Each structure stands twice: as structure tokens, then as C-alpha cells.
């Protein structure tokens with residue numbers, strides 16, 4: 001059965017890219033089913049109000065709980081994970097994406113303004129898992145862009161969605177390290193040459209060189225990832241780097 005993704009938002013047209021290319025084909029092939037729902041469908045006033053002033057004062061507006069509860073009761077299959085993109089969330093990582101790809105599907109709640117009344121997540125947690133996650137340390141105007149990012153990261157891990165299985169398994173971050181540099185023809189280009197080892201045909205040497213490049217780049221750009229590696233992740237050959 002298809003992996004089911006539902007998104008609730010006040011800007012449904014923002015999620016149109018989900019129907020394009022990779023995801024479009026996967027949807028056509030019945031691997032992924034995508035639904036986009038306008039939160040305002042579940043408002044009950046003539047102005048279709050979704051926000052209100054924050055208790056305790058402060059700038060901006062907060063999204064009202066009732067329309068969200070009605071929307072989620074209509075859209076969320078029982079037990080399905082609710083994902084709320086927010087700058088205040090736990091980090092969204094490749095490991096998180098892989099875990100979600102193994103579930104039957106996801107429901108995304110796109111926040112706008114200063115956020116959604118916290119009781120929505122608290123109430124939703126009574127009906128299934130809820131994940132408040134961040135895709136990075138910056139603030140967006142709403143969760144829609146974050147949903148596009150997460151849906152792409154998750155659905156490409158679903159068997160059959162990406163043709164080349166190997167390219168998924170050898171993803172950057174798959175072994176906890178950053179991907180090293182890649183090259184293709186020509187071997188010499190504008191005075192810049194491809195590292196000779198890659199043209200040597202010596203596959204053991206190539207594998208060693210690639211591992212060393214991954215470690216070097218990770219140490220330079222993401223020392224936090226290096227520190228997070230499990231003790232036995234670095235072999236004796238790695239220490240030489």
C-alpha cells in the first residue's frame with residue numbers, strides 16, 4: 001500500500017511542487033499518496049479566522065486550536081505520526097527521515113504567524129505520535145518550505161521511489177560522515193585535474209582515498225558530526241588521517 005502523506009496548511013498552493021517530478025512519478029506509480037488540505041475548511045466564522053492574539057501578550061498572532069483539531073480529526077488516520085515543523089523542534093536528520101520512511105505515512109501541520117497553540121500538539125499526542133522538528137537554526141514565515149524538505153528526504157528513502165538504490169544507501173550522512181568530492185569527465189578541465197587515484201582503477205586505493213576525503217571534509221566543516229560518531233566508527237586506517 002502507498003506511503004500516505006497529508007499536509008494541512010493555510011497556503012495549499014505552496015505545496016504544489018509535491019506533485020512535480022520525482023514525487024509526481026512516485027505518486028503516479030502508487031508508491032506515495034499525497035493530500036494537501038486547506039486549514040480554513042475547518043473554520044466556522046464568516047472570516048474563516050485561524051489566528052488570534054497571544055495570551056500573556058507579546059508580538060504577533062497564534063494559530064487557534066479548534067480549527068486544527070477539526071482538521072486533524074478529519075485528515076489524520078489514527079496512530080499516524082503528526083509532524084510539526086518549528087524552529088523550536090528537535091533536529092530533523094537523515095536518521096529521523098529513515099525512521100519515518102518505515103512507517104505507514106505522515107501528517108504535517110504547517111504553522112504560520114508565531115506558531116500554533118501548544119494544546120494542539122498536546123491533544124494530538126493522545127491520538128498518536130507527535131514530532132515537533134526543526135530543519136535548521138533559522139526562522140521561516142511558515143512550515144510549508146520545511147514540509148517540502150522533509151517530504152523529499154523521507155519519500156526518497158521509500159523503496160522504488162528513487163531508481164538507483166545504491167545512491168540512496170551511499171547517501172551523505174548515511175555513515176555519519178559528509179560525502180567527499182565528486183568528479184566526472186574531462187580529467188583535466190580549465191587547468192584543474194581530477195585526483196589521479198580516481199583514474200587508477202585501484203578500487204581499494206580509491207575506497208581508502210574517498211574515506212580519507214570524507215573524514216577530512218567532516219573534520220573541517222562539521223566537527224560536531226565527528227564528535228558524535230560512535231567509538232568504533234573510526235578504524236585504525238582512519239586515525240592516520
Ligand SMILES: COc1cccc(COC(=O)c2cn[nH]c2)c1
Nearest residue numbers: 086087111115134135140142143
Ligand atoms: C509551528 O510554529 C512555527 C512558528 C514559526 C515558523 C514555523 C515554520 O518552521 C520554521 O520556521 C522552521 C522549521 N525548522 N527550522 C525553521 C513554525
